[in-house]
Amino acid sequence: MMFSSSQFDGFVPSQSTQTADSASPNPSKSWGTQGLIPVTVKQLSEAHQSGDEKSNFSIDGVDVTNVTLVGMVSEKTERVTDVSFALDDGTGRVECRRWLNESSDTKEMEEIHDGLYVRLVGHLRSSQGKKQLVAFAVRPVTNFDEVTFHFIDCIHQHLQKCRVKGDANAHSQMEDFSTSTPMRNISNGSQISGQLSVDGLKGSDQKVLEFLQQNYAQEKGVHRDEIAQQLKIPVNKIMESIRTLEEEGLIYSTIDEYHYKSTTDA
Amino acid sequence: MDTSNPTVFVNAELLGRYVGRKVRAVIQVIRNDGAAVIGKSTDEKQITVKGLPPSQLTTFVEVIGIADGQNSIAADKWTNFGDNFDIFTYNKLCQLANGEYQHLFL
Numbered sequence: 058m059m060f061s062s063s064q065f066d067g068f069v070p071s072q073s074t075q076t077a078d079s080a081s082p083n084p085s086k087s088w089g090t091q092g093l094i095p096v097t098v099k100q101l102s103e104a105h106q107s108g109d110e111k112s113n114f115s116i117d118g119v120d121v122t123n124v125t126l127v128g129m130v131s132e133k134t135e136r137v138t139d140v141s142f143a144l145d146d147g148t149g150r151v152e153c154r155r156w157l158n159e160s161s162d163t164k165e166m167e168e169i170h171d172g173l174y175v176r177l178v179g180h181l182r183s184s185q186g187k188k189q190l191v192a193f194a195v196r197p198v199t200n201f202d203e204v205t206f207h208f209i210d211c212i213h214q215h216l217q218k219c220r221v222k223g224d225a226n227a228h229s230q231m232e233d234f235s236t237s238t239p240m241r242n243i244s245n246g247s248q249i250s251g252q253l254s255v256d257g258l259k260g261s262d263q264k265v266l267e268f269l270q271q272n273y274a275q276e277k278g279v280h281r282d283e284i285a286q287q288l289k290i291p292v293n294k295i296m297e298s299i300r301t302l303e304e305e306g307l308i309y310s311t312i313d314e315y316h317y318k319s320t321t322d323a
Numbered sequence: 324m325d326t327s328n329p330t331v332f333v334n335a336e337l338l339g340r341y342v343g344r345k346v347r348a349v350i351q352v353i354r355n356d357g358a359a360v361i362g363k364s365t366d367e368k369q370i371t372v373k374g375l376p377p378s379q380l381t382t383f384v385e386v387i388g389i390a391d392g393q394n395s396i397a398a399d400k401w402t403n404f405g406d407n408f409d410i411f412t413y414n415k416l417c418q419l420a421n422g423e424y425q426h427l428f429l
Contacts, residue, residue: 097427102326129402147347147387148428149326174402188324201385201404205413208332212424 093123093178095210098149101126101181101188114181117218124190125178126151127198127207131171140166144177144190153177155192165195174198176207264288265298269308269319278311278318329429330387332420335368339393340421346396347387349404349413352380360384365414374398383408 096116104114104121114121128146141154157163169175179192198204268288272279281299285292299317302308308317330347331337338346350362350370360372362384372386374397381403388398420428 098324099326099329099429100427102324129400145330147330147332149324149329151324172400172402201383201402202409202412204385205409205416208416208420208428209412211427212419215424215427 093125094119094121095207095214096121096124096126097208097211098126098128098144098146098151100148100211100215101151101190102149104181104188106183114183117215119218121181123178123180123193125176125207126190127174127176127204130169130173130175133169133171135166140169142169142171144175151188151190153179153190153192153195155195168197169195174201174204176203259298259301261288261290261294262298262301264290265295266302266307266319267323269302269317270321270323273319273322275318276311278316281315281317284317331429332417333390334366334414334417335364335370335394336366337417337421338364338370338390338396342390342392344390345387346390347385348396349383349385349408349410351383351410355380360386365410365417369394371395372398374401377401377403379403382406383410 094116100116101124104116106114126144126146128144131143131145131150133140133142137157139154139156141152143150144153155162155166157166174197176194176196176198177190177192178194179190182189182191265284265288268284269279281295282292284290285295288295290298299308303310303317306320308319310316311318328345330345331341333341333346333348338348348370349365350360350372352360352362353369354361355376357376358373360376360380362370362372364370371392371394372388373391373395374386374388376384380401383404383406385402385404386396386398387400387402388396391397
């Protein structure tokens with residue numbers, strides 16, 4: 058598919074990268090420095106400038122280099138060395154500039170006119186206090202499912218970054234999201250969630266862990282039947298959670314195989 | 324950069340919430356009588372779009388304009404979205420963009 062996000066290297070991280078990132082102290086740092094992030098103009102307007110350099114921004118705590126947007130062109134102005142225009146994606150308008158270095162650049166921009174929906178790839182810069190986009194590629198949209206796709210992609214990427222930051226709320230939204238929409242990229246979310254560290258635990262695992270953490274003071278641990286009874290979760294589900302938590306090293310069995318204790322306090 | 328006047332993604336159900344504001348919607352054209360287009364919204368309800376449609380309309384059209392009623396839009400921009408468009412996913416996008424992910428859009 059011409060607009061599949063998996064075309065871009067480093068765009069959607071593989072599962073092993075995901076696990077490694079969430080274990081490191083600064084999981085978001087290694088993220089967006091290569092690859093391409095789909096954004097809305099609204100997100101760009103809220104990007105924080107990091108450092109003194111005029112071209113370092115961060116969105117959702119992640120350094121942003123290249124971004125991609127989909128929107129409508131207006132105010133196209135052709136000059137000798139560049140073409141400038143405004144891009145309106147419904148969330149806002151941003152000024153863009155496309156430098157004409159080669160004849161292919163000029164040819165590309167000849168296809169673009171006001172009122173056209175385009176896919177833009179570029180870099181966010183600050184110039185005279187205003188944020189602008191330096192565009193590397195501008196292409197007319199021909200299949201309009203790309204418009205829908207782009208915005209869903211923005212939501213998806215935003216959620217991925219929220220989860221890496223350890224936001225439990227965003228995680229549960231991600232699970233609902235992945236089951237209700239049919240898009241292939243997004244359904245990866247539910248696969249990844251089962252393999253993450255503490256922040257990525259399923260609901261019942263989280264409940265069992267919290268219960269055991271709260272009962273940390275009990276030397277002999279808690280019998281699994283009592284866990285089931287207190288949490289009102291069937292014993293077989295408790296056993297599944299116990300297996301997962303044990304594998305993660307979060308709980309351990311004590312006096313016998315039915316009693317478990319958390320490795321950490323609440 | 325200007326985010327002061329965003330265009331809200333709407334279907335028929337959301338349209339009523341944004342009367343008076345700039346909205347965008349994709350409709351399936353049912354009838355075109357020159358001054359207004361009757362269309363089916365992405366959540367399968369009827370919407371009236373007033374304005375001057377372009378001479379050629381494809382099956383699906385995106386209209387951008389001001390919501391001027393529970394079921395109508397006064398449109399100033401019309402974009403042909405072709406004869407094949409995924410209205411199910413677009414409808415989901417409307418719900419998400421106005422629900423928990425509204426902060427990315429408005």
